[in-house]
Amino acid sequence: MTRFALTLEFDGGPFMGLQRQALDPSVQQSVEDAAFAVTGEKVTMHSAGRTDAGVHALAMSSHIDVEKQIEPFRLMGALNAKLRPKPIAVTDCRIAPDDWHARFSCIGRRYLYRIINRRAPLTVTRGRAWQIARTLDVEAMHRAAQALVGLHDFTTFRSAHCQAQSPVKSLDFLNVRRAENAIGAEEIVIETGARSFLHHQVRSMVGCLALVGMERWSEARITEALEARDRQTLGLNAPPEGLYFVQAFYPDT
């Protein structure tokens, strides 16, 4: 048995999420089906994050265990060939130690959220960002975000379906800035990192920060919502299409 660490990039649009569902298309099912086509083995894929329907990944870390003797480079090419035309790509594949686990060994996760702040509908970024017509105060959003950094009970920012044992998480950073890349002049980028996140935590934080940016919420209300530890005080859950799982971190990497 060889454990292969896979790095996955995918467009979340056509999937009901990363995790396998009973009937709906998922990233996990797609990769497991591709692995079966390549190896004849029914593998189970484990991943660092469990992204929702519509959420994208730039470099999700996953692993599968395979009996068949195959070089990582060949496995990657074969999986990509079988995954076509689905918008899932294996961008890296390497042999991992048997005790390395994409989910349980992960010590850090980073997400990116893209907002296009303009009145006109999206075209080249459609399905890849959240369009907000009202002009956002990016500096106020960034200031307000700092109240969420550190060790907190994030019950307010947690989905009712969250399976985490504790709502207490330590947020390493949460930065809001205007993007400087050429594609999409009105783009705002929110970057965040933590050891782990609660279900819907990033989208819930982004939704409330957007309310601050629109001046519908005061900056102080972020702290009030956090301290309330009550999902009812949540203002808004940002839509999934703006969210990207960026990277997973492990010891020694």
Add this chain to the structure above:
Amino acid sequence: MTRFALTLEFDGGPFMGLQRQALDPSVQQSVEDAAFAVTGEKVTMHSAGRTDAGVHALAMSSHIDVEKQIEPFRLMGALNAKLRPKPIAVTDCRIAPDDWHARFSCIGRRYLYRIINRRAPLTVTRGRAWQIARTLDVEAMHRAAQALVGLHDFTTFRSAHCQAQSPVKSLDFLNVRRAENAIGAEEIVIETGARSFLHHQVRSMVGCLALVGMERWSEARITEALEARDRQTLGLNAPPEGLYFVQAFYPDT
């Protein structure tokens, strides 16, 4: 009659190009149809560039003449409402002088070309960039590109269907660099500007520079191809999905 200057952003994927075709969907036809729905007038749209099928625009400059009394802000909103769900957006709309012409007044055009340089297939950037598996020598591409800057006869880099009177054009700049934005780590960006371009010129230049990057062409061969003034010496025409019309420039702007 009021002349409205429109700024258009569009995903070129679903269209046979910017310019109206007899039967096929075009950006021009779509905007003219939207304008008819808003004003009841059969307008003709003129644009700074004539992008091909599949080529995108971030800020194409166009104009239409309208008899109906309407505020630019309202016209923009109404056109965007009628354009849905097509991936075309009017991102700016303002009143222009009657003698201002989106095509004939234009004194500068800029294009961007995106390459994703990796073996894995594209997912979130599919239809938005050219995927090249072989590792490209970006520095060699940039050096070779400098031979094309300045006043030259670009016959080699001109489509057989080009309607320009002369193949002599002055290229202001042609820069090849690695992109630094977060979306797409392996991204290479080619930026170019000129008063005007020949049909297929940008894609033809990019195609040959890619051959240099793959080391299938020497850097000197770019100069040889240019000096040959012969379309037969062209190495490769880059695919349309990586090309973006970025901006048009006018006197006093």
